[in-house]
Amino acid sequence: MGDMQKINMQLPDDFYERIKSQLYKRIGKELRFAHRVIDLGCGSCGLARFLTETNGQQVTGVDIYDVNFPGEDDHASYAQRDLRCIKADAAHLDFLAHGEVDAVITVWALHEMDQPIAVLREAQRVLRPDGGILIVDYPHDSLAQRLWNENYYGPQEVEQMLKEAGFDEVRSELIEKNQVIWARATRPGHKVESA
Numbered sequence: 001m002g003d004m005q006k007i008n009m010q011l012p013d014d015f016y017e018r019i020k021s022q023l024y025k026r027i028g029k030e031l032r033f034a035h036r037v038i039d040l041g042c043g044s045c046g047l048a049r050f051l052t053e054t055n056g057q058q059v060t061g062v063d064i065y066d067v068n069f070p071g072e073d074d075h076a077s078y079a080q081r082d083l084r085c086i087k088a089d090a091a092h093l094d095f096l097a098h099g100e101v102d103a104v105i106t107v108w109a110l111h112e113m114d115q116p117i118a119v120l121r122e123a124q125r126v127l128r129p130d131g132g133i134l135i136v137d138y139p140h141d142s143l144a145q146r147l148w149n150e151n152y153y154g155p156q157e158v159e160q161m162l163k164e165a166g167f168d169e170v171r172s173e174l175i176e177k178n179q180v181i182w183a184r185a186t187r188p189g190h191k192v193e194s195a
Contacts, residue, residue, distance in 0.1 A: 011143045011177065019176050023136065024050050027105065030134055030184075031055070034103035038062060038096070038126065040119065041109020045085040052083045060101075061085040062093065091118040096126040104133040111137055111152045120165035130189040133167065139174060139181045158183045 012018070024047060031037060032055055039048045042061030051057045059082065086095065090106075090113060104123040113119050123133055138144035140154045153161075155172040158181055162170045167185035175182045 009146075011179070013143075013147060015143055015177075015179065019180075023107075023176070023180070027051075027107070027134065027136065028054050031057070031103050031105060031132075034101075034132070036060075036101045037103045037105060038093070038101045038123075040090040040104060040106040040123065041112060042085060043109075045083070047105065047107055048083055048085065056082070058082045059084075060096075062088050062090055064089055091115050091122055093122050093126050098125055099128040099131075101126050102128055102131050104131070105136070106134075107136040108138065110135055110158070111150065116161055117165055120161055120167070124166050124187050127187040130186055132184060132186050133162070135162075135172075135181065135183040137181045137183075139178070142179045144179070153181070155181050155183065 027047065028051060031051065035057060037048075037051055037057050037059045039045070039051075039059060039061045042048055042063045045061040048059040048061035051059045061084065063085070065087070088095065090109075104127060106119075106123075110116055110119075120133070127133065135158055137158070138150075138152045140152045140157075142152065144150070145152055155174060159170050159172050162183065162185040166188070168188045170183070170185040172181055172183035174180065
């Protein structure tokens, strides 16, 4: 049994639920300077609500399914203009203009997307120049793989996809006992032509 497998066996099955609060805080800190944020694969819009309430950001949550979206009576912030949850395909964000958002976040969702490169290219399209993307996902050979038996990417695969989609300053790391991929990149900025 390898070192990673030993670590995975020692972690409690609710590990990801236990780290959710600190992970949200870390995401909030990372995105604190972004005014307009889009959350791809938002699920029930929990992170979108957190960012709206904590940082006062305008957040649009996007998910291909809307069964878990909060209703206007479910949460006060949902009724505010700063939070929207939209049923849409992350590979086709037609409701957003080029360069409309400051940051894109996707949490626990990239591995679920049928066309991850198309999603990342669309994320790059809607980002302003020098805007950032943050990907948080389960890595290959993690506790998540043992729990849910799904296929996950490794950090280098995520980096390669970001580069293929045209992002700059691509970097990734494993955090939280190597159970979480934390990958960041930026949309290339405006190039100044020399005279």
